[in-house]
Amino acid sequence: MFATVPKDLRANPQEYTFRVSYKVIVVLPVYNEERNLGPLLDRLHEHLSDFFIPYEIVAVNDGSTDRTQEILEDYAAREPIHILHHVVNQGLGATLRDGLYYASRIAGDKDIVITMDADETHTPGLILRMVRMVREGHDVVIASRYQHGAMVRGLAFHRVAISWLASILMRMVFPIKGVRDYTCGYRAYLGSALRTAMSKYGDSFVDQEGFQCMVDVLLKLRRMPLIFGEVPLILRYDFKLGASKMRLAPTATKTLGLMVRRKLGK
Secondary structure (H helix, E strand, O other), X not given: OOOOOOHHHHOOHHHHXXXXXXXXXXXXXXXXXXXXHHHHHHHHHHHHHHOOOOEEEEEEEEOOOOOHHHHHHHHHOOOOEEEEEEOOOOOHHHHHHHHHHHHXXXXXXXXXXXXXXXXXXXXXXXXXXXXXXXXXXXXXXEEEOOOOOOEEEOOOHHHHHHHHHHHHHHHHHOOOOOOOOOOOOOEEEEHHHHHHHHHHHHHHXXXXXXXXXXXXXXHHHOOOOOOEEEEEOEEEHHHOOOOOOOOHHHHHHHHHHHHHHHHOOO
């Protein structure tokens, strides 16, 4: 899929873009990311344009109080970026929900919807491998910290250890063939699979408020006849400017509560 571009097309990228049968739609939940957002958008454009992949970015600004909205509007004037805006901060769940619902409405069956963090911890170059796996037949591809070749840089040891223990627990309670990382939000969804999930679950597809929403989405997709896969993630917390927005104890408590409810069928 990512073979060398023929010489006759290098001079006219638009001709090559026209021949690509799919589009990549990147959903970015954004909250107070003025220091990270510009470099991330630049790298997204670089990696996708280098391979002449048509793309659109759906940025959901979750009530940012810094220059995030201004930066998004500046980039949207020259790049394919659609901005959704929450007047007040509603949390990751609502932000992801709005981004995925919009993406599902504009995505064709062959399009690929990517969700990723906007804080520079998720490297855009990995999108190419995720897209390749979807094109090879997977419905959902997760950037995983628990595949051979994965690395974590700049994250405190206790957070790495807790995430590892959570992965083991979730694999025991809710096994999904091909999945080891249940919490990472860096994922690729085939357009037809995402639209089917939206149709099946309606407004309840993303109905958790905090970071546990990523686990819940996966548990709902688990009930569908989908093919899951993973690629090794290099998680770069050392690139992130600013403090993490995830509070470990509340997130862990809410995730455990969610697991109990889902195990009981609620």
